[in-house]
Amino acid sequence: xxxxFKEDIIASVTRxxxxxxxxxxxxxxxxxxxxxxxxxxxxxxxxxxxxxxDVEREYYWQERExxxxxxxxxxxxxxxxxxxxxxxxxxxxxxxxDDVKTAKSATKILSAACDKLDMDRLLTEGTMWSEIxxxxxxxxxxxxxxxxxIADGVYEGxxxxxVVSPFEIYPxxxxxxxxxxxxxIIRARSVDVDEIKRIYGKTVEPxxxxxxxxxxxxxxxxxxxxxxxxxxxxxxxxxxAVLIERYTMPSADKPDxxxxxxxxxxxxxxxxxxxxxxxxGTRGMPFIKQVSLVNAGCFFGSSIVExxxxxxxxYNALKNRKxxxxxxLAMGVMAVEDGSVDIDNLEQEGISPGKxxxxxxxxxxxxxxxxxxxxxxxxxxxxRLLSEFTQVSGVSEVMRSHEALxxxxxxxxxxxxxxxxxxxxxxxxxxxxxxxxxxxRHILRLYKQFGSDARLSRxxxxxxxxxLIKWSASDISSxxxxxxxxxxxxxxxxxxxxxMFELYKLGLLFDEDGKMSNSAKHKFLDALGYGxxxxxxxxxxTHISRAEKENESGKLELNEFDDHAIHIDVHIKYLLTxxxxxxxxxxxxHIRQHKNAANSEFGIKNSELSMQNEELK
Numbered sequence: 001x002x003x004x005f006k007e008d009i010i011a012s013v014t015r016x017x018x019x020x021x022x023x024x025x026x027x028x029x030x031x032x033x034x035x036x037x038x039x040x041x042x043x044x045x046x047x048x049x050x051x052x053x054d055v056e057r058e059y060y061w062q063e064r065e066x067x068x069x070x071x072x073x074x075x076x077x078x079x080x081x082x083x084x085x086x087x088x089x090x091x092x093x094x095x096x097x098d099d100v101k102t103a104k105s106a107t108k109i110l111s112a113a114c115d116k117l118d119m120d121r122l123l124t125e126g127t128m129w130s131e132i133x134x135x136x137x138x139x140x141x142x143x144x145x146x147x148x149x150i151a152d153g154v155y156e157g158x159x160x161x162x163v164v165s166p167f168e169i170y171p172x173x174x175x176x177x178x179x180x181x182x183x184x185i186i187r188a189r190s191v192d193v194d195e196i197k198r199i200y201g202k203t204v205e206p207x208x209x210x211x212x213x214x215x216x217x218x219x220x221x222x223x224x225x226x227x228x229x230x231x232x233x234x235x236x237x238x239x240x241a242v243l244i245e246r247y248t249m250p251s252a253d254k255p256d257x258x259x260x261x262x263x264x265x266x267x268x269x270x271x272x273x274x275x276x277x278x279x280x281g282t283r284g285m286p287f288i289k290q291v292s293l294v295n296a297g298c299f300f301g302s303s304i305v306e307x308x309x310x311x312x313x314x315y316n317a318l319k320n321r322k323x324x325x326x327x328x329l330a331m332g333v334m335a336v337e338d339g340s341v342d343i344d345n346l347e348q349e350g351i352s353p354g355k356x357x358x359x360x361x362x363x364x365x366x367x368x369x370x371x372x373x374x375x376x377x378x379x380x381x382x383x384r385l386l387s388e389f390t391q392v393s394g395v396s397e398v399m400r401s402h403e404a405l406x407x408x409x410x411x412x413x414x415x416x417x418x419x420x421x422x423x424x425x426x427x428x429x430x431x432x433x434x435x436x437x438x439x440x441r442h443i444l445r446l447y448k449q450f451g452s453d454a455r456l457s458r459x460x461x462x463x464x465x466x467x468l469i470k471w472s473a474s475d476i477s478s479x480x481x482x483x484x485x486x487x488x489x490x491x492x493x494x495x496x497x498x499x500m501f502e503l504y505k506l507g508l509l510f511d512e513d514g515k516m517s518n519s520a521k522h523k524f525l526d527a528l529g530y531g532x533x534x535x536x537x538x539x540x541x542t543h544i545s546r547a548e549k550e551n552e553s554g555k556l557e558l559n560e561f562d563d564h565a566i567h568i569d570v571h572i573k574y575l576l577t578x579x580x581x582x583x584x585x586x587x588x589x590h591i592r593q594h595k596n597a598a599n600s601e602f603g604i605k606n607s608e609l610s611m612q613n614e615e616l617k
Contacts, residue, residue, distance in 0.1 A: 006267050013246050013262040017186055020170035025050045027174075027300050031133040031166060034305040038074060038132050042066045042316060063320040069386075070308050073393045074131050077304065077425065081127050084429045085120060086483050088440050093478040100580050102477040104552065106444060108469050109476065112457035113443050117161045119436070125163045127432060130292040134303035137164040138288040138435065139187075140442040141275065142450050150453075157450050159443050164287065167211075171299050179289050182299070184248040184258075187287075191243040191263070200261070200268040207264045209242045247273060247285045257283050277445045288442065290435035292428050304393045311392060315385045322378045328371045336366040394424035437481050444479040451476075500524060517565060544570055554583060556590040564598035 029050045036044050036052060043055045043064055057064060090110060092103035122138065129136035139162045146158030170186040171179075179185065190211045193204050241264040248258035250273070257273035278284030291301025331350065336343070340363035351357065359365055389395075451473045458468055503509055509520050516524070521540065543563040547570035550556050571591050579587055 006270075009260055009270055010262050010265060010267050013186075013244055013260050014265075016172070016184075016246060017170060017188055017242075017244050020172065020186060021188075023174060024170060028167065030306060033309065034132050034134075034303060037068075037070050037309055037312060038305055040066050040068050040071070042068065042070075042312060061324075063323055065316070065320055065323070067316055067319050068312075069315065069389055070305055070312050073304060073308060073389065073395050076395045077393070077428070078124075078127055078131050080425055081131070081429055081432060082124055084432045085123070086433045086436050088437060088481050089484045090444070090478055091480040091482050093480070096580065099477055100578065102475050105469065105471055105475045106478060109447065109457060109471055110440055110444060110481070112469075113159055113447070114440070117159065117443075119439070122161055122163060122439075123432060123436060126290050126435065129163065129165055130290050130301070130428075130431075131303055132305055133166050134292050134295075134301040134306065135166045136290045137166065137169055138162070138290070138439055139164050139286055140277070140288065140439060140446065141286050142446050147455075156453065156455065159446050161439065161443075166300060169287070174299050175297055176299050177294075177297065179285055179287050182249070182285075184246055185285055185287060187245045187247075188242055190240045193239050193241055196241065196243060196263055196268070202266055202268055204241050204263045204266050204268075206239045207241045209240070211242050243268075247287075249273075249285070250283055275442075275446060276449045277442045286442070288435055288438045291431050294431075307392045308389060311385055311388050315382075315389075318378065318381055318385065322374065322382070325371075325374055325378070329374070333369040333371060334366050335369050337364045340364065341366055433483065437483065440481040441479050444476055444481070448473045448476045448479070540566060543567060547571060548574075550590075551579070551587075554586075556586060558590070558593050558597065562594070562597075564594040564601070568594050568598070 029046045029052070032052050033044070033046050036042070043066075044052050045055055047053050088107075088110065090103045090106040092099040126136040126138055139160075141160045142157060143160040144157050145155050146160065147156030149155050164187065168187050168189045170188060171182045172184045172186075173182055176182045188211060190209055193206050196202070196204050244262045246258070246260045246262075248254070248260075250257040254272075259269065259271055259273050260267070261269040273283040273285070275286055276283055277286060292303045293301055295302050334346070334351070336346070336359075340359045341357065346357075346366075349355070357366060451471075454470055454472050456468055456470055504524070507514070509524060510516055511520075540563070543566040546562075547567045551571065551574040568591055571587060571594070575584060575587050575591070
C-alpha cells in the first residue's frame with residue numbers, strides 16, 4: 001500500500017473519530033450522569049463543557065445523605081426483564097423436504113451455539129447497560145482461535161459475542177434510527193499497546209487519551225460513591241492507546257464495504273468488511289443495538305434513570321431538610337445574650353442532661369427558641385415524590401415491595417395490578433427479544449460463512465436427552481429466525497398455569513369418555529413445569545420422544561411395545577404442521593398401521609373380557 005494512501009486513511013479515520021466524539025458529547029455527558037446517580041454519587045451536575053462536577057454544600061451544617069431510589073428502580077426492572085428469554089427456531093426456506101430438514105438442523109445448531117456463548121449472561125449484561133444508559137450494543141464476530149484445535153496453530157474457529165457499552169460507539173448519523181441506517185460506525189476504546197501488538201503484530205506508542213472505559217463489573221457495584229466520579233473520567237492510562245475501528249457499509253465503489261483500524265497514527269488493518277452477516281448474503285456491521293426506550297429520530301435510546309434524576313434530586317433535598325428540621329427539634333436552638341455565657345463551651349458541649357449553665361449576673365438567662373413541629377407538607381411532598389417515581393419508571397410498589405399485598409385486595413385485583421406493571425415493561429422486553437433474534441441470525445450467517453468443515457455440537461433435547469449432531473455450513477440453508485413463544489412478560493408462567501387449571505376445570509382436556517389420556521396428562525404436567533414427575537410413573541415421555549425421532553429421521557417402524565394412542569397423536573400433529581409432501585404418504589400409512597394395531601389390541605381385550613364374563617356366569 002502506498003505511503004500517501006495509508007496517511008490519507010489514517011487522517012480520515014482519526015478526523016471522523018474526533019468529529020463524531022464532539023457531536024456525541026451531550027449523550028456521553030448524560031450517560032456519565034446516569035451512572036453516577038445509579039451508583040450513589042447524586043450530588044453532582046453536568047457542566048457546559050461536558051464534565052461532571054461535584055456540588056458543594058451551601059452551609060457546613062447541611063445534611064447530604066443519599067436516599068437512592070434509582071438503583072432499586074433499575075434493579076427491579078432488570079430483574080423483571082431478565083425473565084425475557086425468547087425461544088427461537090429457524091423457519092425453512094420452503095416446504096421442500098430438504099429445506100425442512102436443514103431448518104431443523106439449523107435450529108439445533110443455533111441452540112448449541114447459544115449455550116456455548118452463554119446467551120443468558122450476554123442478554124443480562126446488555127440489559128444492564130440499556131437500562132442505565134438507554135442503549136447497549138452486541139458485537140457478534142468470528143474468533144479464528146476458538147473451537148477445537150485441528151493442528152498445530154490451526155483451530156476450527158468459533159462465533160464470538162460480547163456486550164459493547166454505548167461509550168465505545170460513534171455513528172456517522174446521530175439521527176439514524178437503527179444501525180442499518182448508518183453509512184459507517186466507529187468503535188473506539190482504550191487498549192493496552194501490548195495487546196495491540198499481539199493482535200495486529202505492529203508496534204504502537206502509548207498515548208494520553210480521555211476515552212471513558214467503564215467495565216460491567218464496575219457498574220455492577222465495584223465503586224464507592226466517592227470514587228465514582230474519577231473512575232468514569234480516566235484521562236490517561238499507562239501503556240494504552242485509542243484503538244479506532246471504522247466499519248463502512250458497501251457502496252458502488254466499494255461493493256464489499258471498508259474496514260479500517262487505526263491506533264495513534266498507525267494503520268493496523270485495512271480491507272473489506274470481514275463478515276457476511278447482512279440480508280441475502282451481503283456484508284454488514286457486526287453490531288446489534290438494544291434500547292430501553294426509543295427516542296424518535298435518534299440513534300441512541302433513553303432510560304428511566306434520565307427521567308428519574310430530577311425526582312431523585314428533589315427527594316434527597318426534601319429528606320435532608322426534613323431531618324435537619326427534626327434535628328432542630330431534638331437538639332434545640334438556644335438564644336443567649338451577648339457575653340452572658342461561655343459561648344465556646346456551649347458550642348462544644350451543648351446542653352447535656354444535668355448540666356449547670358452559668359450565666360453573668362444581671363443578664364437575661366439563655367432560653368430555647370420554640371421551633372414548632374414538623375410541617376405536614378414535608379410528609380405530603382414525600383408521598384408525592386414516591387408516587388412520581390412510580391409514574392416515571394413504570395415500577396410500582398407491587399413490584400418493589402409487599403406493601404400493596406397487605407391491603408384488602410382480591411386475587412383478581414392483585415393479578416390485574418401485576419399485569420399492568422408487566423404491560424409497562426413489555427416495550428423494553430420486546431426490544432430485548434428483537435436483539436436476541438438478530439443475534440441468532442448473525443450467528444447462523446457467520447457459521448454459514450466460516451463453518452465449512454464438519455463439526456460436532458452437543459444439544460440437550462426437550463426430554464433431557466443429550467444429542468451429538470454432525471454438521472457443516474451446507475446444513476444452514478436459512479437464517480430466518482422467528483419466535484416460538486410470546487412476549488414472556490405478557491404471558492408469565494403463573495398466567496399459563498392458571499389458564500391450564502381453568503381448562504381442566506371446564507373439562508376441555510378430557511376425551512370423549514370423560515378421562516384424561518396419558519398423553520394429555522404428560523402435556524398437562526409439562527405445561528405446569530412438572531414434566532419430570534410422571535416420567536418415573538409411566539412411559540408417556542419416552543413414547544413421545546420415540547415418535548418425534550421417527551418423524552425427524554423418517555425411519556417409521558412399528559414396535560409391539562408402542563403406545564399406539566400416543567404415537568398416533570404425535571404423528572398426526574407432525575403430519576398437519578411440519579411434514580413435507582414427499583413424506584406425507586409414508587407417514588399416513590404408518591399412522592394406519594398404528595390404528596390397526598390399536599384396534600387389534602382393543603379387540604383382544606374385549607374378547608378377554610367376554611370370556612371372563614362367561615366364566616363368572
